[in-house]
Amino acid sequence: MRNKPLSFSVDIRLNQRRNLLNFDYSIVLTVFLLGLFGLAMIYSASGSFALVLRQALYFFLGAILMITAAMSNFRKMEPIYLNAVWIGFFFLVLVLVLPNSATTNRWINLGFIGFQPSELMRFLLPISAAAYLTRNPQIKLSDWIIVLVATLIAFILVFLQPDFGTSAIVLLSGIMPIILSGLPWRFIIYSFLGGIGTLPFLWMSLMDYQKDRIYTFISPESDALGSGWNIAQSKIAIGSGQFFGKGYMEGSQSQLDFIPESHTDFIFAVIVEEFGFLGALVLFLLYAFLIHRLLYVAKSSNSKFAKLVSGTLSIILAAYITINISMVVGIFPIVGMPLPFISQGGTALVVNMITIGIILSLRRTT
Amino acid sequence: MKNFSRGRFKSGEEYSRALFFLSPFIFLFSISLFQVMNLTLFQGDKYQTIAESNRIYQKPINPVRGFIYDRKGTLLAENIVQRDLYVTPAYIEDSAKTILMLSNLLDMPYELLEENFSKGEKKVKKFDSFPLVKALNEEQIAKAKVNLDSISGIEVKATLKRYALHEETMAHVLGYVGDISSNEIRKDKQLAELQNTQIGKTGIEKEFDSILRGKPGIQTQERDVKGKLVRILDTQGAEDGKDIYLSIDQRLQDHLFKLFKNRRGALVALEPKTGLVRALISSPSFNPNILNSIVDTDEVESLFSNKESPIFNRAVSGQYPPASTLKPFVGLAAIENEVISWDKKIKDDGEFYVEGDPRPYRGWKENGHGRVDMRKAIVESSDVYFYTIAFDLTLAGIRPMLDSFGFGKKTGLSDFESNGLLPDKKWKLGYKGDFWFKGDTINLGIGQGYILATPLQLAMAYSGLANKGVIYQPQFIQPTDEKSFKPKKVAEIKLSDSKSWEKMEQALVDVISARNGTAHKVFDGNSAVIAGKTGTAQIKSILPGKEYDAIRENPALRDHALFVGYGPVEDPKLVVAVVIENGESGSEVAAPIVKSAINYYKGGLDAE
Known part of the structure; x- marks a missing residue:
């Protein structure tokens, strides 16, 4: 398409006339499959019908928002996208200011519904960043700097909660639009080196439990009953699933509650224990297919905004999937990230589904 | 793929850059897949054995x-x-x-x-x-x-x-x-x-x-x-x-519980000077062990479906019209507002009329009590006297006094307390959808109509009379040292003439000791001197032309019997409120229990 700049304006008018429901159904189908599979696994892992019902309600809400977003015209939405980040900042500050229980301040409770503002931010930030960077035909150096500053502020706010895993994702979600929009490579390399330079400071600011998790990762067997417990139990569950798995609701490790957080972060271990290597393979293929289709939008679209948004959001989604799975199989430190579309957790599910909806709309209208 | 070393950025490079930054994740994804393969296929047998052998739990x-x-x-x-x-x-x-x-x-x-x-x-x-x-x-x-x-x-x-x-x-x-x-x-x-x-x-x-x-x-x-x-x-x-x-005295509680003989009702007995609750009874009761360890679910079900509601705590959650037990507070309000003096007499011929309303407000005694002053009105429980002063006081004159004695408010003793009800104009408009009439004030004067109080609230209010205006926070926990215990004041009511306290107390003493007192039946020379008041709470209003005797045929509609009192008056050790549902006569069924409680406990702290 980029070889035919003259037909650009004509294309848009044609596209706008396209049917509202003309979106990539293979993506929708994959998301629904993953979501429904997730509900079944949450039931197996938790044994709580109430929990499944709540997740199902979020899934339903997410589906409605996904379809709505997919039918929207992103060009008309641009002013909204540009300012959406303020909502994220508002809640991030609110969650720090409001008195909260325990040692982490991740939740906002509106009485009828609770959600995690950091989950919201990793989705609003890249959209606003992309809208900001593409509002003029030419990107100035100052645009990049402003986006970078906003990203760093968001990163620090999430880091203070403290939520190390999600703060890294927020950082990535703000930096990717900058990189994808054409920041010269030498800047990228300099900042990468600069980033490594700050690692010692980052380490010092970690909470004790976060440091523990990294130690555990380095040598899990050293303390099989303490913090190495999670990884050791998760590996036993996965390994004992063998090729075909033990069958739905039959995983002894999961059913006996050996796996902590089995319905949230460690749900992948339950899946492999009950459905074996075969089940894991199918899941990997579904995820790979989904990322491939989403990334295709970044390739085929002729709107720079669409390229930035779909590129960034697919990378974020891929980051979640790979980090969660590699953490559960024991090749990455435990950072507390859910498995997209499957782990129990309302905010993440709804945000992920809206993400898909927006990419669908970009694909439909560009 | 584009040549990245070139300084200029071309459209389309977004995709290739996205792929470039996706590559570490693709790499991690592949390793994860390999690790799953490793765990399930290559080491599956080993993990299967671990899973099946000893488990850590x-x-x-x-x-x-x-x-x-x-x-x-x-x-x-x-x-x-x-x-x-x-x-x-x-x-x-x-x-x-x-x-x-x-x-x-x-x-x-x-x-x-x-x-x-x-x-x-x-x-x-x-x-x-x-x-x-x-x-x-x-x-x-x-x-x-x-x-x-x-x-x-x-x-x-x-x-x-x-x-x-x-x-x-x-x-x-x-x-x-x-x-x-x-x-x-x-x-x-x-x-x-x-x-x-x-x-x-x-x-x-x-x-x-x-x-x-x-x-x-x-x-x-x-x-x-x-x-x-x-x-x-x-x-x-x-x-x-x-x-x-607990501040509860098990032996006192046991003694009083037996006096209830499973009749529906409640009792609250507390020390007026400390607020420590010494006995609290709701009858009929239940065996908590049936619920503490549920073995037989049928037994539990019958407990909850029992029409007598044995589980319900009448002492703190039961709400009753205070009836005549409210009269001392209305009386004090009238004195304070100078609606009446201690000596002024009112003629009670058994009926009270409001101008322009042909309906009579009847007293409990058919031909009235003759000319009554405050003392006699309390001793004989004259309704007409209190109709008159309530009418003159108006709602605005009565409410503040009742409020300061704690009516309509939770005491904070228990999470299961009811509020009771101290009605006002706004409440009536909101809940009944009607305006406040003079008749409502007149009924309030004798503790009937909309007002409701829990036995606990009644005991608290009377502790205010016993302490000459001071009310302490009621509590269930025994202080480690009772003598140095400093109870928390929740109210301190000041009267313009502090002699009013003694005058009211004397009237309440005469309720039992005077020959014409409504509770004279329980008088005996050996008993501690008790100040108290009977009450007969109507639960069904008597329609014109219908007599109470007709209503009384249904035991569930019979009046509630109340008695609230404290003693010994020279140094009050206990204030006791007793309600017997459908017990009809406060002096016959409720007052003996109050008297027994005070006599049992008159030694106070060291009573054995």
Whole structure:
């Protein structure tokens, strides 16, 4: 398409006339499959019908928002996208200011519904960043700097909660639009080196439990009953699933509650224990297919905004999937990230589904 | 792919850059897949063996619930060991065979065990256990110990259950405990870690649950494939709950409970000078042990469906019209507002009329009490006198006095208290959709109409009379040193002439001691001098032309009998409020209980 700049304006008018429901159904189908599979696994892992019902309600809400977003015209939405980040900042500050229980301040409770503002931010930030960077035909150096500053502020706010895993994702979600929009490579390399330079400071600011998790990762067997417990139990569950798995609701490790957080972060271990290597393979293929289709939008679209948004959001989604799975199989430190579309957790599910909806709309209208 | 070393950025490079930054994740994704393959296929056998062999299991250790004692250290609630037979369906090979064997062994009908088994099996996850038989008896335990080791999936578990020693007598003070519901976990996340623990549901058990409960510990155990314990790896002990000493006097409570003879009603007895509750009764009562350890669900159901509502705590939640027991407060309001003086007499010929309204407001005595002053109006409980002063006072004149004596407000003694009701114009408009009429004020003057009070509120209000205006916070917890105990003041009512307190007290004393007093029946020379007031609360308004005798044929519509009093008046040790539902006569059924309480307790602190 980029070889035919003259037909650009004509294309848009044609596209706008396209049917509202003309979106990539293979993506929708994959998301629904993953979501429904997730509900079944949450039931197996938790044994709580109430929990499944709540997740199902979020899934339903997410589906409605996904379809709505997919039918929207992103060009008309641009002013909204540009300012959406303020909502994220508002809640991030609110969650720090409001008195909260325990040692982490991740939740906002509106009485009828609770959600995690950091989950919201990793989705609003890249959209606003992309809208900001593409509002003029030419990107100035100052645009990049402003986006970078906003990203760093968001990163620090999430880091203070403290939520190390999600703060890294927020950082990535703000930096990717900058990189994808054409920041010269030498800047990228300099900042990468600069980033490594700050690692010692980052380490010092970690909470004790976060440091523990990294130690555990380095040598899990050293303390099989303490913090190495999670990884050791998760590996036993996965390994004992063998090729075909033990069958739905039959995983002894999961059913006996050996796996902590089995319905949230460690749900992948339950899946492999009950459905074996075969089940894991199918899941990997579904995820790979989904990322491939989403990334295709970044390739085929002729709107720079669409390229930035779909590129960034697919990378974020891929980051979640790979980090969660590699953490559960024991090749990455435990950072507390859910498995997209499957782990129990309302905010993440709804945000992920809206993400898909927006990419669908970009694909439909560009 | 584009040449990245070139400084200029081309459209289309977004995609290739996205791919470039996706590559570490693709790499990680591939390694993860390889790791899953490694774990399941190459090392699967090894992990299968680990999973099937000894399992490490973290078992919560329940803390021992604190005991409850009365003020003198008499034990009120303790824990007893209950042994239940648990089954784990996943480990049972042939359920019919196992049930048959158990039925023979425990001497229980096969059908019952089978029904319990299929019911319980549905409730738990496959590898979880559930109680098949609760509260095994001695013989069953002995047999089970010998034989059960050979059967897999069966286990006798000993758990501590709450046991209330004085059963019905203390039921409403102590309350009962029960399993944690999912609803309670939602409200208090900390409860989630207390598996298989009982928590307080009502009464002291609930209000002081956090003290009684303690903190659970955790034991790390190694178990074999069949779930049998191999060895204990680590134990983090539980922190047991703390004991509680109540201000309740068990012997007084026991004595008074017997006087109720299971009639519906309630009693609150507290020390006016400290607010310490010495007895609290709601009758009929229930045996809390039925709920503390639910063995027979039918028994529980009949308890909750009982029309007499034995579970309901009438003493703090029951709301009754205070009737004539309200008169001293209305009287004080009239004196303070100078609507009347102590000596001024009003003619009581049995009826009171409002101008322009032909309906009479009748007194309880047909031809009236003649010319009455305040003292006589209290002693003989003249309604017409109080109709008159209430009418002159108006609602605005009565309410502040009642409010300062605590009517219509929770006292803070218990979470289960009712508010009572001190009506005003706004309330009536909101709840009844009607304006406040003069007739409402007149009825309020004799404690009828909309006003409602709990027995606890009545006792509190009268403690204000006993203390000449001061009311202390009521409480259930015994102070470690009663003599140095500084109770918290909740109200301090000042009268323009402090002699009014003594005058009102004298009138209340004469209710019993004067020959014409409404409670003179209970007078005897040996008794402590008691100041008190009778009350007869109508629960059904008498329609014109219909006499009370007709209503009274239905026992459920008979008047409630009340008596509230304190004594000995020279140094009040106890203030007691008694309500007997449908008891009709305060002087006959309620006053004797109050008198008995005060005489039983007149020695005060050191009474034996």
